[in-house]
Amino acid sequence: MADEVNKTAFLEIQGRMIELTGKLKQVQNQMRNKEGEKKRAYLTLEELHQLSDDTNTYKSIGRTFVLEPKPVLMNEQEQKLKDSESAIASLQTSKEYLEKQMAEVENNLRELLQQDPGLARQIMSMSVM
Template identity: 85%
Template sequence: MAEEANRTAFMELQSRMIETTGKLKQVQIQMRSKEGEKKRAYLTLEELRQLPEDTNTYKSIGKAFVLEPKSLLVNEQEQKLRDSEAAITSLQTSKEYLEKQLGEVENNLRELLQQDPGLARQIMSMSVM
């Protein structure tokens, strides 16, 4: 009876671990994407700031380019930079939360396996096959 409960608990912990690991990987991918956006916005902003105020600047819209004032393009890049930084901060918080959850699940699994050595042996014999 207790063995079946331990096995069920192990299965639940295992599925939580897989789910949390997947979410963590997704957050890390989103963070890398936002870092790239932030870097592009920063580099574009630096190039725009070097230009004289009366320079013709163009904004890409699909396959077309539209003449826009430099100040508008600078404002857009500054906004993209701020948005990316805010998203990265939010994703970092999510990442820390998921890492904490993953640590808790790992500890729970470790405790369960220490409490029931028979279950540990069973799992090891299944993974060897």
């Protein structure tokens, strides 16, 4: 009876670990994408700063380019930069939360395996097959 309870608890912990790992990878990918967006916006702003105010600037919309005043493009890039920074901060908070959750699940697994050393042997014998 205790073996079944421990096996069930192990399977729940394992499922939670897999779920958290997936979410953590997703958040890390989103952070990488936002970092790329932030860098593109920053570099575009740097290039726009070098242009004189009367220079014709174009904005890409799909496959079409539209003439836009330089200040409009600069405002858009500054907004993209700010949005990326706030998204990165939010994702960082989510990442830290998920990492804490992972540590908690790992501790739960450790405690379970310490309570039932036979369960560890069963798990190892199952993974060898």
